[in-house]
Each structure stands twice: as structure tokens, then as C-alpha cells.
Amino acid sequence: MITRRSLLGGLAAGAAASGIALAGRANGAPAPATAPRGPARSAAGMSLHLVNNSGAYANSSVWIYIVGTDGTQQVHVTPDGELKPVATADNGPDGFTDYAIPLAGSGTTTLQLPRMSGRIYTALGGKLKFKAVEDGNGKAALAYPAGWVAGDPNYDVLHDCAEFTYNAGGMYCNTTMVDMFSVPLAIKLTGAKDQTTGTLKDGARAKVFADVRAADGFDRLVIGDRRVIAPGHGLDSGLFAPDYLAPAIDEAWSAYAAKDLSVTTNAGTFTGRVRDGKLVFTVPQGIRRGAAAPTGTVSFDKPSTRDVLFCDGTLAAPNDGTLGPIAAVLGAALNRSTLTAHAAQPTTDPATFYRERLTNHYAKAMHAATRDGRAYGFAFDDVAGFASYIEDPAPKEITLTLTPF
Structure with missing residues (x-):
């Protein structure tokens, strides 16, 4: 696709x-x-x-x-x-x-x-x-x-x-x-x-x-x-606060320092934890690792608000079969404000999206406006279709x- x-x-x-x-x-x-x-x-x-x-x-x-x-x-x-x-x-x-x-x-x-x-x-x-x-x-x-x-x-x-x-x-x-x-x-x-x-x-x-x-x-x-x-x-x-999502991002990083986060992509299911400030995922045996995962792990530094909104920076998604798909799922979850509450990602029930005070209200408004509920409000909005x-x-x-x- x-x-x-x-x-x-x-x-x-x-x-x-x-x-x-x-x-x-x-x-x-x-x-x-x-x-x-x-x-x-x-x-x-x-x-x-x-x-x-x-x-x-x-x-x-x-x-x-x-x-x-x-x-x-x-x-x-x-x-x-x-x-x-x-x-x-x-x-x-x-x-x-x-x-x-x-x-x-x-x-x-x-x-x-x-x-x-x-x-x-x-x-x-x-x-x-x-x-x-x-x-x-x-x-x-x-x-x-x-x-x-x-x-x-x-x-x-x-x-x-x-x-x-x-x-x-x-x-x-x-x-x-x-x-x-x-x-x-x-x-x-x-x-x-x-x-x-x-x-x-x-x-x-x-x-x-x-x-x-x-x-x-x-x-x-x-x-x-x-x-x-x-x-x-x-x-x-200069029209939007550069730290708007920082508390929500901090909350997610704190949550997964104490419990596992699972992310499922077309390649398989990856399990991650926050270690030393990085969200580190283990790449299961048998999954094509590529250059992004030579040691059997892929990791993400804590993203900024800008990284989340642009789906870039620490959430950039290379076409490598491992880090890229995980980045897309994380970016979608942070824009939709589902990451902290749902330890199995991606979430697929739109009723759970945009329910937090700190969320991408722009994307929320666009999805509410369309007859089929679909919109491209951010670059990873294709996650879960x-x-x-x-x-x-x-x-x-x-x-x-x-x-x-």
C-alpha cells in the first residue's frame, strides 16, 4: 500500500x-x-x-x-x-x-x-x-x-x-x-x-x-x-506553544518506565520499555532488522511537541521494516492521545481518540467534519486506516x- x-x-x-x-x-x-x-x-x-x-x-x-x-x-x-x-x-x-x-x-x-x-x-x-x-x-x-x-x-x-x-x-x-x-x-x-x-x-x-x-x-x-x-x-x-504536548509525552514516558508497551506492525509485535530516557523495543528473532536494528533493538528518544505534530525528528519513519513502522504507530498514538492509556498499540477504536485535554484538536476537528470519519490531519493518520x-x-x-x- x-x-x-x-x-x-x-x-x-x-x-x-x-x-x-x-x-x-x-x-x-x-x-x-x-x-x-x-x-x-x-x-x-x-x-x-x-x-x-x-x-x-x-x-x-x-x-x-x-x-x-x-x-x-x-x-x-x-x-x-x-x-x-x-x-x-x-x-x-x-x-x-x-x-x-x-x-x-x-x-x-x-x-x-x-x-x-x-x-x-x-x-x-x-x-x-x-x-x-x-x-x-x-x-x-x-x-x-x-x-x-x-x-x-x-x-x-x-x-x-x-x-x-x-x-x-x-x-x-x-x-x-x-x-x-x-x-x-x-x-x-x-x-x-x-x-x-x-x-x-x-x-x-x-x-x-x-x-x-x-x-x-x-x-x-x-x-x-x-x-x-x-x-x-x-x-x-510562533502561533502555537512549542511545549504544548510536553506533559502528555512526559506522562507516557513515565508510564512505560514501569510497564511494557507493545506495538504491532506488519512485521510483528515489538515490546518496549523506557530505559535511561529512551523507549527501547526488542526486535524479535526472525524479523528483518536492517540497519536500524543491528543489535536486536530499536529505540526512541523522548519526542518534542514538534516531533509529534510533524511526525518527524525522533519519530521520523524510515522505510526499514522496524523502526519506521513503530515510529508511525507512536506518532499516531501521541497525536490521538491514546499512548498512555493503551499499552497495546495501535488502538483502532476511534471512540478512544482525542479524549484527553492535551491532544491534536486540529486533527480531531477534521475527523469530526468528514462523513466517513477519515481525514489526513497529521502525517501518520494512515495508521489503522x-x-x-x-x-x-x-x-x-x-x-x-x-x-x-
Whole structure:
């Protein structure tokens, strides 16, 4: 299964090389270099239908951007469904590209979606500014919108995105709130079966704003009626307390100094205890250990609030079959505030999630807002299958709908 953590791996790697904002990364300056522009690709792919049911903006005030990677270079899709490499020469006199795809005058807009991995951005009331730059490897890349950064050129534009990977194995896609929430989006994927995800309950956008604003310590994450930014980004911007989860993390570390914690992953069940400040798990015989567990154990330093919210730092999840899956389960449990009370992880009953005072109230609000209870409120929200993610090995068409505000 391709999760959000691997969905945009190639794209994230390119962004990291150039300091580009992507999926929680901070803005930065790209290294100067040059890159040749490759030829455009054919329009072969599957049908992408774009439906504007927002009720707040006419089709003429909505633009779509399909950007990402084809595995070798960063690309964008034209209104004709053509896959073209990003090029710095595409920057106009204002210093930004215009990769916007307008919606049809009325009704549904349909185009061909080529095989690629990336994002479908929606911009309402104004166009987005994507700047083509050169990364550290001399390849053209895009600086993505960072709506959580007050100085970003797209800060005043109402926008949001869905993520996808479309390749020979099928379609893997999700709606995401990992960075922020602004525009209600829903995905319908038709293929081996019909699936939908991301659909909000009636009036849920306003309720998300209200619920986050009402949560103690979260109020400054609500940026007018424009967006709600994720608490990790709020922490980096000085809008959220950097030690918010510290008491909850301390409580969990204290609890498992006196008793065992078991974590079950696809590889097996790992038993851990806190020793000398580290949460140390024994890797059972027969489980592939890899470089992360050469001595038969994997361990975690006590995470910070930022580590938990970004699912990074001490909770970074390498694709190693041992430390990575355990990190994901720990990160999910800390965001959902279930770690201390449940010594067998992961917990799978959503009724036990977000019940503590110190919890990820942003993710809680997002899950309460969706009809199926699934959302991508943090990067490890796919643990136990609670992410707004769907996949199909034989996709025929996909529909992205702007649902009512």
C-alpha cells in the first residue's frame, strides 16, 4: 500500500534539494544551476473530472493546477492534458509561472490526467503563484504554495489541494489537511470499485474553524475565514506553544518506565520499555532488522511537541521494516492521545481518540467534519486506516469535487 508518507517521495526529495516548500517543509533559497528542458509527453492517461459545487465561487473564479513529478523531473499538466516539464523560462514578467487550468464555463470540466505523482491544487477568487527555480542538482523545480507562511505570495489566495500517485500499479490518492485546511474537497475514484473520500458533512467547514478556534491554545491557527493551519506550522510561526504536548509525552514516558508497551506492525509485535530516557523495543528473532536494528533493538528518544505534530525528528519513519513502522504507530498514538492509556498499540477504536485535554484538536476537528470519519490531519493518520486515502489497481476515472462551503 502506498501511503501519504511515500506518495510524494520523489517530489519531496526534489523539494528538499532545492529548499522548496512542500508538505510541511519551510521556504528556502534554491541553489543556482542550469537544467535542460525535456519534451512534452503525450496526453495518454485517464479522465479527471473537476466539479465545482462550492456554492461560493463561480467556475470563472476557480483555477486548477496539476503539478508534480514523472519520476525523473518536475512537471505540470496543461489544459489539454499534456504533461510538460517545469522550466524556469516559464516564469513571466512577474517572476511566476502561469500553469493555471481554467474550469469550463459551466458544469463539469474534464481533462486527461497523465501518469505522474503530485498534487491537484484548487485556487478560488485568484490565481496561485508558482515560481520555477533550479534545484541543487541543476533541475527545474517549483516553489509550492505555503499558505501557513504569512510572507508567502499565495497567502491571501484561497486554495487547497489533493494528492495522488498514478502509475502502472494504479491510482493512489487522498485529500490532505496535513499542512492546512481551507477548501472542502472530495475525491471519487472509479475502477475495480467505486470509492469516495474527503466529503465533509453539511456546514462542516464553518464547524472546523469554530472548533479549532475554541480549543485552548489553538485559536491563533485560524486565519480569518481563509484557512486553518496545522499546529506544527503554527508552532514554527510562533502561533502555537512549542511545549504544548510536553506533559502528555512526559506522562507516557513515565508510564512505560514501569510497564511494557507493545506495538504491532506488519512485521510483528515489538515490546518496549523506557530505559535511561529512551523507549527501547526488542526486535524479535526472525524479523528483518536492517540497519536500524543491528543489535536486536530499536529505540526512541523522548519526542518534542514538534516531533509529534510533524511526525518527524525522533519519530521520523524510515522505510526499514522496524523502526519506521513503530515510529508511525507512536506518532499516531501521541497525536490521538491514546499512548498512555493503551499499552497495546495501535488502538483502532476511534471512540478512544482525542479524549484527553492535551491532544491534536486540529486533527480531531477534521475527523469530526468528514462523513466517513477519515481525514489526513497529521502525517501518520494512515495508521489503522483513518486517513482520507483511497486506491484502485484498475482505475478508470477520478472526480475531484469542490463541495459546499
